[in-house]
Structures are given as C-alpha cells and as structure tokens.
C-alpha cells in the first residue's frame with residue numbers, strides 16, 4: 001500500500017490550469033522521480049503537499065487516511081517535509097536553533113528544552129553524516145554545511161514523506177555524491193521520497209519509480225527499471241525523440257571560413273633552435289609544457305604578423 005496517494009487533484013491559477021486531475025503514489029523505502037518539462041505542474045504539486053497551496057479538487061491519503069493539508073505546519077505535523085534549495089535559515093541563530101525553529105522540544109511549563117534541542121540536533125546531524133557543531137552560528141558555516149543544516153531541518157520533523165525538489169541543482173560533484181548517500185539512508189529508514197529532477201542520469205541512478213507530468217496532467221508512471229530515457233522524454237514532450245530532432249540529410253556547401261595554418265615566428269634564430277630542441281625532447285606532459293613555455297613568443301614578436309605557410313586548413 002502506498003504511504004501517500006493523491007487522486008484527482010486539480011489546481012488552477014488565473015488563466016492556467018496548473019494541475020488537472022493528477023494522481024501520484026509514493027511508497028515506503030522507495031524514491032519516486034517526478035519528471036516533466038518546465039510548467040508541467042511539479043512545483044504546484046509540491047506546494048499542495050507542503051500545505052502552501054490548496055487543491056481545488058481531489059483527495060490526499062496518508063497511510064490510507066484522507067487528510068487535508070491547510071498549512072505548512074499541518075503538513076509537517078503529518079510527517080510531510082520538503083528539502084528545497086531555498087529553505088530559509090537565519091544567520092544569527094545557532095545550527096540547533098535553525099534546525100528546530102518553530103518546533104523546539106519543550107520541557108516543563110512549556111519552556112524550550114535547550115539541552116534536548118542540542119542533543120537532538122547533534123543526533124540528526126550525525127545521522128546525515130554532517131560534522132557540524134550544533135552550537136555554532138549559521139553565519140560561521142560554509143555554503144555546503146548550510147545546505148546540510150537545511151536538510152537536517154527537514155528531517156527534524158519525524159517525516160514519513162520526504163520531498164526533494166531539485167536538491168542537487170546547486171551542489172558540487174562531491175556534495176551530490178553525499179546527497180545520493182543521504183537518499184540511500186532515508187530509503188533504508190523507510191521514508192517515501194519524492195525526487196524532482198531534470199537530470200536523467202541521477203533519476204536512473206537513484207529512483208525506483210517515476211511519474212511524468214505534462215501540461216498539468218499525469219501522463220505516465222511505473223518502475224524505472226522498465227523504461228529507458230527516451231521513453232521518459234517521449235512522455236514528457238508527447239512525441240518521440242526522433243520527431244523532436246529529426247535526422248535531415250544536409251547538403252554540405254562551400255566553406256564559409258578558411259583558416260590558414262599559422263605559426264608564431266620565434267623572436268630570434270637562437271630561440272628558434274632552442275624551441276625545436278625542446279620540442280624534440282618533450283616526451284612527458286610536464287616536459288611538453290616546458291617546451292610550450294620556452295616556445296612562447298617574446299613580447300617583441302607578438303606584434304608581428306604570423307608567418308604564413310602555403311597550406312590551408314578547411315573549416316568543416
């Protein structure tokens with residue numbers, strides 16, 4: 001049974017039907033990639049799931065129960081959380097305060113239990129493999145660490161459903177690998193993950209299932225193992241890749257640009273022979289680099305026109 005299922009979801013904005021009867025199912029311990037061209041309705045669906053927009057029609061079931069998500073707080077309380085690039089964090093607050101802002105653990109008399117908050121923050125950071133001190137102020141962290149704090153914040157509610165909206169868009173290669181590791185951990189914890197991405201390589205690497213939206217409608221869903229990239233593209237755009245980029249027999253015409261083979265004239269016969277000797281002895285990358293450097297034109301030779309040889313190279 002899916003952890004989360006949506007059916008018949010409609011949502012209109014003035015002049016546009018952003019979602020038209022869409023359905024979606026998310027399963028525990030699985031990543032579902034939501035794909036679609038720009039404007040297909042992905043963000044609108046995420047906003048409905050996180051209580052930011054209300055659907056005009058349709059049903060949302062969580063663990064089999066029909067639920068409503070009137071506010072962001074209600075969505076978080078029901079265990080639906082989203083990791084966005086644009087999560088709002090506060091520079092002057094500590095890492096622990098940022099993680100638990102708005103839902104800090106409370107002790108007797110309803111006062112914030114600071115010790116519990118730091119302990120829980122440290123536990124979440126450890127769980128996602130982030131070596132960050134919960135007491136440090138956010139402004140003292142590097143950008144990549146701030147991103148991890150945003151992820152820790154999303155996980156600080158006991159989430160059943162984790163939505164990742166293009167989480168790798170602004171990350172370095174190393175951070176992306178760490179992100180994929182985190183996705184694996186969340187899967188192992190039994191979270192149902194909705195992963196929005198425009199990158200096919202990552203979709204095929206981490207997703208178990210896919211759902212495709214086109215023009216506000218669900219046009220396909222299934223197991224990622226049963227499709228190839230062209231199938232997804234075809235669903236996204238509504239026609240086959242061959243018809244988007246048809247093969248045409250192009251006539252090769254006359255060249256429009258012809259470049260004469262050029263060489264920089266060495267500044268003196270002495271440097272020319274030095275250059276030739278360096279080139280002939282350059283057998284490794286570093287010695288080749290040395291040869292190149294020793295063959296650079298001197299400042300005097302730069303202003304001269306290049307020497308012409310008789311041959312021409314045709315542009316292709």
Ligand SMILES: Nc1ncnc2c1ncn2[C@@H]1O[C@H](COP(=O)(O)OP(=O)(O)OP(=O)(O)O)[C@@H](O)[C@H]1O
Nearest residue numbers: 013014016018036037038039040041042043044045
């Ligand atoms: N607040 C809004 N007011 C008016 N129109 C909106 C609003 N939000 C979304 N839309 C429109 O709804 C449609 C779906 O947009 P949405 O942002 O959900 O698509 P998307 O698939 O997330 O695209 P992208 O990948 O570019 O984020 C678009 O035509 C968009 O212009």
